Amino acid sequence: MSRVLYCWELGAGYGHTAAFLPIARQLKTYGHEVIFALRDLEYAETLLAEDHFCYLQAPVCWPDGRPLPPASNFPGILLNSGFNDVTGLYSRAKAWQSLYTHLQPDLLIFDHAPTALLAAREFNIPRAGFGTGFFSPPRISPMPNIRPWLRVTDKVLSTIESQVLSTTNSVLARLNTPPLRILADLFEISEDFICTFPELDHYKQWRSANYWGPTILQTAGIEPIWPSVGAEKIFAYLRPEYPGLEILLKQLRASPWSILVHIPGTTPAFIANNSSANLHITPQPVIISAAAKQCDLAICHGGVAMLSAFLLFGKPLLALPFQLEQLISAQNTADLGAGAYITAESKNPNYKAPLTELMRHAKYAQAARQFAEKYADFSPSQQATDIAKRCESLMKNTYIKGSS
Template sequence: MARVLYCWELGGGYGHTAAFLPIAQQLKSLGHEVVFALKDLEYADTWLAADHFCYLQAPIRWPDSRPQAPASSYPGILQNAGYTDKTGLLTRVKAWECLYRHVSPDLIVCDHSPTALLAARKFDTPRAGFGTGFFSPPRISPMPNIRPWLRVSDKALNIIESQVLNTTNSVLERLNTPPLRILADLLEFTEDFICTFPELDHYRQYRNANYWGPTILQTDGMEPIWPSVGAEKIFVYLHPEYPGLEVLLKQLRASPWSILAHIPGTTPVFIEKNSSANLHITPQPVIISAAAKQCDLAVCHGGVATLSAFLLSGKPLLALPFQLEQLISAQNLATLGAGTYIAAESKNPNYKTAVTELLRHSKHTQTAQQFADKYAGFSSAQQASDIAKRCEMLMKDAYIKGNS
């Protein structure tokens, strides 16, 4: 039996833990132990208790209230995560080192965990990347602008990257560990599990990667129950924090469609205020695979997993991103031709018109169906099995190398 340590350090939402859970279950079935080091423990027991997985608090930077400039590159993300504070970064790296010594993993899997990666450089343990690829940028210097609609000079990108690299190498020097040549060397993986399709890759113009397909969240939940009023079925999956939510719901109530909206964490008062004969709202999870098969169109924020679930069923989408990662995914969706998006900054957005246009023009549905046909052989269960077996091989190879 070997031990896998899954690390999640940056980013939000329970999707990180949920995405790796099927792989962890496969690894457990192969006889291995999986330990989770998580940024946020709030939903840890919900996801991990049934399989008796051990979970720990990941060493993270405590957030403060100081405003941060929007990151224009991956080094900018690190800068906002404390990578210009040598003392704080050194402390977190040492905390990760202590965790590694206590857990003694045979494989370290990093899901948006740059400091875990930095600490792992002192160990011979193989390490793997895991995620949609947004936090696994191309290995170039300077790393590319992730807001291409804004003009950011190479000089500006270089300045931020140099600052982050200097801090990182200063910490490595304190730890008697060789420095990084360029910042991209931090992302040295034995295997990088980029879990998306090429069309939805955030850095698709920069690399020719080995894509493992999306980790589609297969939650337990209720079967979709559609309002009896309305023609086409529209499925909505949005968070209550979305700033345009009530405007969207108001416009949908005045539409001719049958709408089922899953809004997690919403209150009975909100539901009563915003529901109608053709619009039902539920805070309870809905089985996404069933909703994707039954609906005519979906509205979501634009996360890769949700986009993929509906595209694999041949359904067009309206994406309403309010995070950078979602925005780039939404732009890829529009480029593909299987949907469109409305940016969070849009003034007086007309959601109803956007949905009407998507339904009226069959080209969007046809493109989504072509995507579904192209990837008809994709299986989430097979993907989890393949990644788990590759993890097992990484550990076996490291064991053979260590004993040779």
């Protein structure tokens, strides 16, 4: 039996853990042990207890509450995540190294875990990246502007990257580990499991990659029960912290559609205040495949997994991103012609207008169906099997340094 350590360091919610769970289950059936080192333990027991997976708190940089400038490139994300402080970064790297020493893993999986990657450089352990690709930047220098609608010069991008590289190499020197030539060398890994489709890759214009397809997060839940009022069906998966939530629900209540909304963690009082004959709200997860099959259109925040789930059923989408990663995914979906999006910064947003546009014009559903036909052979279960088998092959061989 071999041991796999899944490392998640940055980000929020349960999507990271849930995305790797099908692969972890497959590895377990092969007789391997999987341990989760998680940034956020809130959903750990809910997600992992049934399979008896062990989980630990990951060494992370806790925000101090001060507002941070928006990152213009991946090094900017690192700068906002503790790569501006040698002392703190060194301490967290040592903590990760202690985990590696005590757990003795045979494979390291990094899901948006740059400090964990840094700490692993002196260990002779195979390592692999995992995720949508947003946190696996192209291996170039300087790394590209991730807000192309804003003008950021190469000089600014290079300055940010040089600052992060300097901090990183200072920590590596204290760890008696050779320095990085460029920051992209941090991602020297044996395999990069980029779990998306090429059209939805956040860095699609900067790389050619081996895409493993999206990890569809959820198969469990309740069957969708649609309001009897309204003809066309809309399914919405919304977060309670979305800034425009109540305005959106108000406009949906005044629409002619039958709408089912899943809002995790919402209260009975909120449901009572915001429901109507044509709009039902449930805090319980809904079987996404069933909702995608039955609806005419979907609303979500633009996560790759949710977008993919509905596109694979040929359904157009309205994305309501309130994070940069979601915004780029929403733009990619719009570029496909299969959806539209409204940014969180929009003042007095008119949600009904793009929904009406998406419903009335067949070109959006046609583009979504073309996407679904292109990837008709994609199987989430087969994806989990393929990734698990590749993990096995990495563990069977000694570590070969290289970048995928």
